[in-house]
Amino acid sequence: MLELSGISAGYAGAQTLFDLSMRVEAGEAVAVIGANGAGKTTLLRVISGMLPARSGSMTMDGVSLRDSPPHRIVETGIAHVPESRRLFPRLSVESNLKMGAFIPAARARFRERLDYVYGLFPRLKERRSQLAGTMSGGEQQMCAIGRALMSGPKLVLLDEPSMGLAPVVVQQVFDLVRRIRQEGYTVLIVEQNVRQVLKVADRGYLIEVGRIRAGGTAAELLASDAVRDAYMGI
Amino acid sequence: MSRVALRPTRGIPPLAWSALGAAALLAVPILIRYGAPGSERYYLHILIQILIWSFIYTGWSLMGRFGLTSLGHGAFTGIGAYTTVLLWNVAGLSPWLGIPVGIGLATAAALLVAYPCFSLRITGHYFALMTLALTEFVRLCIVGWRDYTGGSLGTQPQRAPGGVSITALQFEPDRVLSYYIALALWALGLWMWLRVDRSMDRYALDAASQDEEAAASVGVDVTREKLKITGLSAAMCALGGAVYGQYQMYIGPDTIAGLGVSLNIVFGTIAGGLSVLLGPTVGAVFTQLLSEVLRVAVQGSGLTAQLGSAALALDTAIYGALLIFFIIYMPKGILGTILEARRRRRAGAP
Numbered sequence: 001m002l003e004l005s006g007i008s009a010g011y012a013g014a015q016t017l018f019d020l021s022m023r024v025e026a027g028e029a030v031a032v033i034g035a036n037g038a039g040k041t042t043l044l045r046v047i048s049g050m051l052p053a054r055s056g057s058m059t060m061d062g063v064s065l066r067d068s069p070p071h072r073i074v075e076t077g078i079a080h081v082p083e084s085r086r087l088f089p090r091l092s093v094e095s096n097l098k099m100g101a102f103i104p105a106a107r108a109r110f111r112e113r114l115d116y117v118y119g120l121f122p123r124l125k126e127r128r129s130q131l132a133g134t135m136s137g138g139e140q141q142m143c144a145i146g147r148a149l150m151s152g153p154k155l156v157l158l159d160e161p162s163m164g165l166a167p168v169v170v171q172q173v174f175d176l177v178r179r180i181r182q183e184g185y186t187v188l189i190v191e192q193n194v195r196q197v198l199k200v201a202d203r204g205y206l207i208e209v210g211r212i213r214a215g216g217t218a219a220e221l222l223a224s225d226a227v228r229d230a231y232m233g234i
Numbered sequence: 235m236s237r238v239a240l241r242p243t244r245g246i247p248p249l250a251w252s253a254l255g256a257a258a259l260l261a262v263p264i265l266i267r268y269g270a271p272g273s274e275r276y277y278l279h280i281l282i283q284i285l286i287w288s289f290i291y292t293g294w295s296l297m298g299r300f301g302l303t304s305l306g307h308g309a310f311t312g313i314g315a316y317t318t319v320l321l322w323n324v325a326g327l328s329p330w331l332g333i334p335v336g337i338g339l340a341t342a343a344a345l346l347v348a349y350p351c352f353s354l355r356i357t358g359h360y361f362a363l364m365t366l367a368l369t370e371f372v373r374l375c376i377v378g379w380r381d382y383t384g385g386s387l388g389t390q391p392q393r394a395p396g397g398v399s400i401t402a403l404q405f406e407p408d409r410v411l412s413y414y415i416a417l418a419l420w421a422l423g424l425w426m427w428l429r430v431d432r433s434m435d436r437y438a439l440d441a442a443s444q445d446e447e448a449a450a451s452v453g454v455d456v457t458r459e460k461l462k463i464t465g466l467s468a469a470m471c472a473l474g475g476a477v478y479g480q481y482q483m484y485i486g487p488d489t490i491a492g493l494g495v496s497l498n499i500v501f502g503t504i505a506g507g508l509s510v511l512l513g514p515t516v517g518a519v520f521t522q523l524l525s526e527v528l529r530v531a532v533q534g535s536g537l538t539a540q541l542g543s544a545a546l547a548l549d550t551a552i553y554g555a556l557l558i559f560f561i562i563y564m565p566k567g568i569l570g571t572i573l574e575a576r577r578r579r580r581a582g583a584p
Contacts, residue, residue: 048451074453086448088441099441102434103453151453 001026001186002047002078002155007056009046010210016042018210019056024155029177029187031201031218033194033231039210040190041083044157047188048080049073060155074103079153083160085144089133093124093143096132100150109152117146120179138169145176149185156180158189162196174200194231198222246428246511259417263410278409284515284522285416286478291503291514292423293470296430297463298500299509301357301443305496306347306365309372310468311475312491313340318476319391319485320382322402329391329403329480337472343368344468345461352457352464355446366493373492388486391479406483419477420515426470427511435459471499505560507567516569525553 002024010016016039024030032040045051047058049070058065060076068076079100088096097117101110118125121142127135132143141161148156161177162170170193177200181187191197198204198218206214206227214226221227247255266277294307317336321327327335347368351361376383383389394402398411405411430436438459442449450456479485488494498521506517528549537548564571 050447050450069455070450071453071455074451080451082448082451086445086451088444088448090444091441095437099437099449099452099454102438102441106453107434147452 001028001061002188003057003059004047005057007043007046007053007058009042009051009053011042011051015054016210017046017053020207020210020212021056022205022212022215024186024188026154026186027184028203029181029189029201031197031204032188032190032207033192033197033204033221033227034207034213035230036192037209038207040207041159042210043207044080044082044159044188044190047073048078048157050080071103074151074153075105077152077154078157079148079151079155080157081141081144081148081159081161084163085137085140087132087140087143087147089131091132092129093132093135094128096143096147097124097150100147101152103151106151110150113150113152117149120149120183121146121176136169137165138172141165141173142176145180149180153185155186155188158187160190160192162191162193170196192231194227195222256421263413275409278413280522280526282409282412282416282481284518285413285420286474286481287498287502287522288515288518289416289419289423290471290474290478291499291506291518292420292427293467293474294499295503295508295514296427296470297460297467298503300439300460300463302460302464303358303362303500304365304464304467305362305493305500306344306368307468307471307499308492308494308496309365309369310340310344310471311478311495311499312372312376312487313343314472314475315479315485315490316376316383317472319389319479323389323392324382328401329476330401333403333473333476336476337469340472340475341465341469343372344464348461348464349457352460357446366496369491369493369496373487376487376491384486386487388484388489390484393483403480404483406481412481415477416481419474423470423474424511424515426466430463430466431511435462439463501557501561503567505557505564505567507570507573510567510569510573513567513569517567520568521553521557524556525549528552 004023005021007020008015008017020043032043034040042051046053049065049068049072052067060078063076065073065076088099091099097114098110101107101113106113123139124143124146127139132140135143145156145158145161158177161173165173174196177187177189181200189197189201198221201218203217204215204221205212206221214221214224216224262281263278266274270277290307290311294304297304314333314336317339318329318332321332321335322329347364350356351364356364377386391402391404394404397407398405405415438449438454441452442454442456442459446456475490478490482489502517502521503514504517505520506515507513532549541548560568566574
């Protein structure tokens with residue numbers, strides 16, 4: 001479904017991704033793990049078009065995404081749940097969801113998508129008129145995922161969904177991720193919470209300092225020395 | 235598709251009140267004729283000025299309400315007014331064609347400055363400074379081309395023979411006609427505001443003003459949305475500036491172009507209420523009346539005799555101080571604060 005090959009990217013004066021290649025097949029959940037600053041968030045920003053890649057190629061279902069602006073990439077069926085949720089704090093929950101259906105194709109099916117998301121996350125329906133910025137962290141993450149689903153995506157990019165949440169809530173957030181997997185969405189998830197995310201994902205990549213260090217099935221990664229030594233604290 | 239309001243728009247009066255208000259505004263010239271026969275021209279003049287500035291303020295608020303604080307609108311009013319008058323005076327081109335040219339030039343100037351700002355994500359203070367530079371650039375051009383523009387003294391459109399002229403778009407001698415033209419302009423401004431308010435663009439801009447990256451992530455073409463509203467806002471201000479010039483029959487860098495005009499637009503709109511339909515209008519009523527009352531009071535007080543020409547600036551100083559007071563203590567503006575208080579009271583009632 002999504003294929004990256006030889007992607008390099010970075011910010012002014014600092015390259016963060018070096019010749020990175022990876023793929024995500026339809027129906028998979030793929031985890032990208034790595035330490036702070038490894039380039040995980042940059043990777044998702046490149047995929048969603050927030051940050052143009054410097055070189056390499058990137059295709060979604062065979063169509064090139066290189067140099068497409070974010071609004072075009074949303075239209076190809078990629079929805080990005082950004083780091084630290086990035087809701088519209090002064091809009092209600094329902095308005096946040098409405099913004100999720102901003103692209104014309106999704107706008108036409110707004111009611112249907114809204115009922116679907118409310119069916120999936122009934123809590124959001126209870127909170128529909130509350131300002132998004134006043135909800136708890138877990139609920140905000142739910143709202144952010146709901147907003148991403150409003151565009152009717154095929155692939156959902158999740159950037160550290162558990163960040164800054166209490167341990168109990170982290171569990172709930174991973175349950176949300178399981179739920180959207182069951183709904184048939186393809187998921188690419190970036191996490192520091194290695195043990196948890198590898199329970200949800202089929203496959204994973206370990207990146208260090210902008211390069212892929214290891215890749216394999218979740219079980220392989222859990223068992224690998226590279227992951228165990230560096231991230232599991234054993 | 236069904237409508238779900240992102241945030242209920244506040245401050246739009248119900249239809250019955252709007253109809254009543256429209257009827258009252260249409261009847262104003264008659265009321266003045268019988269109510270204040272001796273000062274008919276003076277009162278109409280005040281009202282016309284309020285209406286034209288309301289239109290300009292409304293144009294500014296279209297982008298100002300989304301956090302795009304432009305100090306460049308004194309350039310757009312100036313480009314509109316000067317293009318129209320110069321094309322008429324130098325090339326003999328009717329303002330009916332000159333005004334569209336002026337609007338086109340102002341929009342082009344706006345987009346030229348705004349495009350690099352928006353695509354490089356220049357926002358807030360830096361955006362304000364970029365637009366401020368545009369204003370100063372336009373003022374310097376006007377002062378520099380003094381052979382045509384009259385420099386800092388300003389210039390006048392050549393009067394068409396016979397007073398009121400349709401081809402020359404000169405209507406100033408007929409104050410009642412001028413009033414209705416200004417009223418129509420004002421109504422056009424409110425209509426534009428409502429159209430923007432009910433469009434998807436407004437939702438997109440509202441979201442982008444809260445979190446630009448999040449807006450982009452849901453598929454909003456943030457740069458394009460901002461450019462659209464900037465272009466529209468500049469076009470409205472150019473039209474307002476051109477009509478102002480045609481009515482005043484005089485244009486000068488201090489009255490219709492430059493930083494002073496930009497600041498008046500910004501202060502007036504914020505004093506009235508930035509994100510409510512009639513906020514800019516209330517702001518124009520307030521600022522125009524305040525400056526008029528202060529002018530009459532200061533000049534009639536005999537202070538001029540004691541302080542000499544220093545007293546001439548006293549009304550402007552008091553005006554400025556009052557505006558600062560309003561912006562600090564009423565950040566939502568006069569109308570915004572009133573509507574908010576009313577809503578609180580209703581929400582508090584059982």
